[in-house]
Amino acid sequence: MNPVSLPLPPLLRAAALVLLGALALGGAAGCSTAADSAPRTPQEQESSPTRTPTATPTATPTSTATDVGWVQLMTPMNQQAVKLLTLAAARAAEPRVRDFAVRLRTGQEAELNRLRALLTRMGLPGTDVHAGHDMPGMVTVRDLEAARAAEGPAFDRLVLVRIRDHLRQSAQVSRSEITSGRRADARELAAALVTAREASLAELERLPGAGRALG
Numbered sequence: 106m107n108p109v110s111l112p113l114p115p116l117l118r119a120a121a122l123v124l125l126g127a128l129a130l131g132g133a134a135g136c137s138t139a140a141d142s143a144p145r146t147p148q149e150q151e152s153s154p155t156r157t158p159t160a161t162p163t164a165t166p167t168s169t170a171t172d173v174g175w176v177q178l179m180t181p182m183n184q185q186a187v188k189l190l191t192l193a194a195a196r197a198a199e200p201r202v203r204d205f206a207v208r209l210r211t212g213q214e215a216e217l218n219r220l221r222a223l224l225t226r227m228g229l230p231g232t233d234v235h236a237g238h239d240m241p242g243m244v245t246v247r248d249l250e251a252a253r254a255a256e257g258p259a260f261d262r263l264v265l266v267r268i269r270d271h272l273r274q275s276a277q278v279s280r281s282e283i284t285s286g287r288r289a290d291a292r293e294l295a296a297a298l299v300t301a302r303e304a305s306l307a308e309l310e311r312l313p314g315a316g317r318a319l320g
Contacts, residue, residue, distance in 0.1 A: 168227050172291045175282040178240065179275060179298070180220045181233040183213045185244035186271045189252060193264045198257045199313050202264065209268070209305055216301070219294055226290070242274020262318040269309055269319055276302040 190213065193206035224231055239245055248267050255263050275298065282295040309315060 167287060168291075169285075169287045171282060171285045172288045173227065173229065175278060175286060175295065176220060176223050176227065176291060177229065177234050178278060180217065180224065180231075181235050182240070182243055182271060182275050183217045183220065184233070185249075186268065187213050187217070188249055189244045189264060189267060192249070192252050193260075193268075196256075196260060197264060198261050201312055202261050202314070205308060205312060206264065206268075212301055212305070216294075216298060223291060223294060227288075242271050242278075244268075244271060258314060261314050265309065265312065265315055265318040269306065272302045272306050272309070276306075 187210055190206045190210035194203055194210060197203040197206060221231060235243070244267055248263070252260060252263055252267075279295040279298045279302075283292050283299070286292045286295065310319065
């Protein structure tokens with residue numbers, strides 16, 4: 106049986122595709138023809154025309170599978186969080202929860218701009234490769250539907266729990282990028298995200314109703 110055809114859970118399938126792509130690129134870059142690699146005799150060297158050295162291309166940051174996986178996960182995570190925060194900014198029963206949602210949404214949108222710019226620099230598409238996957242910490246379609254149906258304190262509790270999970274998981278994933286990623290610009294952005302999430306989590310846990318909602 107072809108191992109690629111085995112059914113994989115969404116997270117493992119996404120990781121496998123990233124790794125396969127990285128291996129394919131690396132293999133193509135390392136190939137050379139037999140004619141290029143075979144040693145030449147002195148007679149062949151004398152009869153061959155002198156080769157003009159080609160200009161060395163400008164060095165660009167190399168992206169690893171970790172870099173690619175991180176930016177392709179963080180982008181939709183922020184996009185989905187912004188949708189829930191937009192609802193919370195308009196409908197939260199507690200004024201301090203509404204204010205928090207407004208400020209956090211602004212921060213998440215600013216991060217999105219930086220994440221999309223990073224996708225462009227890395228030559229990656231802006232499409233959501235995790236569409237349809239219930240990734241840990243991702244605000245799902247079901248979460249948004251439940252939020253639209255909830256009211257008052259129940260709505261606030263749902264927002265606090267889902268945004269807490271989003272902040273925690275995205276901070277954890279970003280720490281992995283800082284440790285294992287290779288691109289300096291990706292690691293710098295990941296560090297900024299971790300700092301922002303730690304501050305947001307501390308503030309979220311002090312909001313009215315957070316104790317009961319978060320346990």
